[in-house]
Amino acid sequence: xxxxxxxxxxxxxxxxxxxxxxxxxxxxxxxxxxxxxxxxxxxxxxxxxxxxxxxxxxxxxxxxxxxxxxxxxxxxxxxxxxxxxxxxxxxxxxxx
Numbered sequence: 001x002x003x004x005x006x007x008x009x010x011x012x013x014x015x016x017x018x019x020x021x022x023x024x025x026x027x028x029x030x031x032x033x034x035x036x037x038x039x040x041x042x043x044x045x046x047x048x049x050x051x052x053x054x055x056x057x058x059x060x061x062x063x064x065x066x067x068x069x070x071x072x073x074x075x076x077x078x079x080x081x082x083x084x085x086x087x088x089x090x091x092x093x094x095x096x
């Protein structure tokens with residue numbers, strides 16, 4: 001294990017890097033719950049539509065696919081935004 005991982009490296013524990021890591025962890029803490037909730041909303045909508053139109057299981061299957069696609073898209077957008085912010089932060093640190 002290197003000194004940097006033990007906290008004796010160029011960035012002291014509790015410094016700006018630790019605060020940024022804490023913000024990132026908090027930002028992504030609920031991503032799994034959001035993904036599951038998106039799928040569940042579309043599945044329940046599919047169940048309701050199947051009962052209304054008697055088309056079991058087609059709307060449920062469509063709900064699962066649309067919910068999963070929506071959840072993945074949401075995760076993709078969050079990851080890309082975090083990468084952009086990280087790249088901008090690193091660029092600003094290099095310019096100092």
